[in-house]
Amino acid sequence: MKVTLLAFGIAKDITGQRFMDWELPEAASVGDLRAVLVERFPRMSELKSVRLAVNSEYATEDLLLQENDEVALIPPVSGG
Amino acid sequence: MIEILLTNSPLDTSRCIGFVSNDASGGIDLFIGTVRNATKGKPVLRLEFEAYEPMAIAEMQKIAQQAIERFSVQKIALHHRTGILQIGDAAVVIAVSAPHRAAAFDACRYCIDTLKETVPIWKKEIFEDGEVWVAAHP
Numbered sequence: 001m002k003v004t005l006l007a008f009g010i011a012k013d014i015t016g017q018r019f020m021d022w023e024l025p026e027a028a029s030v031g032d033l034r035a036v037l038v039e040r041f042p043r044m045s046e047l048k049s050v051r052l053a054v055n056s057e058y059a060t061e062d063l064l065l066q067e068n069d070e071v072a073l074i075p076p077v078s079g080g
Numbered sequence: 081m082i083e084i085l086l087t088n089s090p091l092d093t094s095r096c097i098g099f100v101s102n103d104a105s106g107g108i109d110l111f112i113g114t115v116r117n118a119t120k121g122k123p124v125l126r127l128e129f130e131a132y133e134p135m136a137i138a139e140m141q142k143i144a145q146q147a148i149e150r151f152s153v154q155k156i157a158l159h160h161r162t163g164i165l166q167i168g169d170a171a172v173v174i175a176v177s178a179p180h181r182a183a184a185f186d187a188c189r190y191c192i193d194t195l196k197e198t199v200p201i202w203k204k205e206i207f208e209d210g211e212v213w214v215a216a217h218p
Contacts, residue, residue: 057135079171
């Protein structure tokens with residue numbers, strides 16, 4: 001299945017692109033996606049944290065992804 | 081009861097005050113977060129803010145809603161900038177009206193403290209010799 005990744009802040013610097021379309025196995029979880037992410041971009045693990053949001057909501061690691069989900073990579077926020 | 085704004089244009093403090101003003105309130109608390117000219121003694125030239133806009137707006141709305149439910153306040157305006165900001169520019173403006181001042185102070189503080197933890201907005205500090213995404217590394 002296809003999911004779209006969005007990268008922001010330093011996560012975008014690390015991936016080099018704002019948008020990425022990824023193919024994942026059916027029933028992949030947020031945790032599965034995180035494992036692939038860290039494998040492909042090892043510098044992600046140097047960050048204080050990277051939260052993942054699915055369709056604009058913070059997601060837990062066990063959430064199962066669905067076709068065409070939008071997954072945002074959220075490094076430590078620093079608004080205000 | 082709530083006005084949320086995420087904008088690339090300069091923030092309008094009087095608009096925030098105007099939104100929360102009402103005859104039943106006994107006070108308005110206003111917080112303005114501004115761009116500081118230095119970090120740990122090192123001069124900052126400017127800041128650049130980016131946001132995951134639909135989620136940032138949704139999270140700001142949640143925070144204001146929670147503040148209204150938790151504290152006895154009436155109206156909240158929560159405005160945040162994106163884009164390039166110069167020293168002294170307002171990055172965030174929060175106005176809260178309430179019948180009594182303690183609730184207005186508490187709700188305003190809750191809004192800024194929670195915004196800094198949950199709203200997907202990022203700032204990059206630009207120095208003379210480089211740039212840094214704030215708080216990204218341990």
